[in-house]
Amino acid sequence: MALKLTSEMLFIYDSDVNERFPTVGIIGAGQLARMSVAPATALGINLLLFAQDKNDSAAQIAPHIVGDFRDLTQLLEFAKKCDLVTFEHELVPLSVIKGLEAAGVKVFPTSHSFQYSQDKAAMRDKLSSYPAPKWRVIEDANEAVDFPIIAKQISGGYDGRGVWKVDNLDDLDELLSEHPQLLIEELIEFDSEIAVMVARSAHGQATSWAPTQTVQSNGICTLTISPAPVISSTVAEQAQHLALSIAEEISLIGVMAVEMFVKGDQLFINELAMRPHNSGHWTIEGARTSQFEQHLRAILDLPLGDPTMTASFAVMGNILGGEKRDMYRPYLHLMARNPELKFHQYKKEVRKGRKIGHVTVIGENLLELVEIAQHARDYMSGEIDE
16 A cells, blocks of 8 residues: 655654754745745755645645634644744744744744734834834824825735825825824835845844835836946945944844835835745845745854855846746747746746746846846736747
8 A cells, every 4th residue: 555645754864864963944935935945955954834725835845734724722732843944935924923922932033023023013113213104103184294105904814905104184094094093104215125134043133135126016026136227336335324323223034125215325114024035035046045044044053154145146036927928938039038047936827927936147247137037027918929
């Protein structure tokens, strides 16, 4: 009789053979967990994922348990199989994270740090001494004075969701009828957007990667360029200093993206993402240590890796779902046209506007790299056919 191996059986086998190597539990099994598998495998670290569905991006290739990340009882059972637990999204309720910690589970980032990526108002209050747009939390539209403004859901928004440009009192009043509280911010007419990836370990070692320019379309990042060519070396150093300072301020353990607006030589903190982030995908090929390996090192309190770049520039293009469904056939054209391209498929269901993969190219000629990445991105998304 044939024995069918299950995810849990595979996990037990790994832990028996490699009992000196830790098991890291990841709540979430999307593309960020998927891209963590390779560095974990290289280091001999065992991963166990808590997936929402067996077909989730990372659940297709790694041991996993399926459950509800909002259910503390299920997560406590999951945590028993892990040496420590981390996250790949900000949707786990803070009460659940605190419940895990109260039960003695090692959770990184901790609930103390994690709240500042979940709660935009708490983040603004905590970082009140850092450069930022003027802001306030409102419950009544009449509390807003000047328009236009930016209104944000205090929690739950990402990729442009839960963020609105509001031009008048009536529109703000309508938003408040759906959201009892909103964070409103002054509208910064910025020149560009950048993100700085930073890592910090439990004993306080910290590193940052080169600042990255993020190019947005309808609130979704479609291209990143590293190092950001739109800022001076002085502003780049200032951005890295701010990111490292914030990491210390909130006692970060793990990897974090600090998103900023740039206006002239001024920087404004926009948001924090307390996990590996889309703006750091370029580090897989473009840095000596990727954000995914660094996150594992940081939460395990291992010495951090070298974040320096492997080439003068790295350009990453996000592949968004469109009319085209076959993501394999485009290789024939793209690999022949630009053999230096690197592809990352998330194996997610193709839906319009959804991030289903990315491409990266590194080198010395920035204009050429941008053209290559944009062409590959648009060809795979079906926007162009040659």
